[in-house]
Amino acid sequence: MEIQWYPGHMAKTKRELKAVLPLLDLILEVADARIPASSRNPDLSDLIGKKARILILNKVDLADPLLTDQWLAYYRETGERVVSFNARTGEKLGALENLIHQVACEAFPQKAVGRLGVVGVPNCGKSSLLNRLVRRSAARVGERPGVTRGRQWVKRGKWEILDTPGLLWPKIADQETGFKLALVGMIKPENLATEELILAFLDWLRQNHPSPLLNYYGLGPMTGERDPYDLLLAIGARRGCLQKGGEVNLLRTAELIWTDFRLGKLGPITLEQPTVYPVS
């Protein structure tokens, strides 16, 4: 899948993050619990060096709970400080705050004010998480990637928390990573071929997680054997996504499936398992 990036824009974001890093005591790295490895920026470890860091697997409500547990165990094993979180509801805020206090006590016990920086890929919920920590809507949140443009400091108690724009990396190593990042909404939709993206998703579902095809879209038992294009047509027909002449409107069908996925209507789905080494 051909994906358009903004290397210029991303280089600026990276430069800005680099400039602000010396001010920070603790990095809150936000990743998407549906792709706990692919949504971590491989450049981040180099950028932040030995600075204290907490990894947050956000949007845990949309991820497979069993796989989230496996990922948490996996990252703990590799020495990460990690929690899962739902920034939309604030569930598990206590566990996140406890971990922040714990790491802060170890890393900078003498400081009266701790400076935390929320960083991560676009649209993973950085601003939502910041709002949860400060218990008000201090930062703007939005459904599209690229909502936060500049840096914003917000205070609460002994914390000064910095919200930052999403940081993608200029080259995505492989197509599969690009597919996952696009599917969970980290790339602006106008830069994507939606039909192609959803065909790749249907192919993934067919092979790895067919239950939404059977149960949610009501397709037959031979679904696993069918071509993704054929699945797209069948879903469009069942959902009445037709154009003039009675043919299935493929783009609208693809958009509908994408919306269903984004809203969690297909059930919790995690797109990768902790079998590969993490990026840090």
Ligand SMILES: Nc1nc2c(ncn2[C@@H]2O[C@H](COP(=O)(O)OP(=O)(O)OP(=O)(O)O)[C@@H](O)[C@H]2O)c(=O)[nH]1
């Ligand atoms: N279901 C679910 N949605 C979430 C969660 N956290 C954030 N969102 C939604 O994800 C979208 C992006 O949230 P933001 O907080 O704006 O994400 P961001 O990382 O600041 O995005 P950029 O500033 O664009 O990089 C919004 O529609 C949020 O409501 C979560 O834990 N679960």
Ligand SMILES: [Mg+2]
């Ligand atoms: Mg933001």
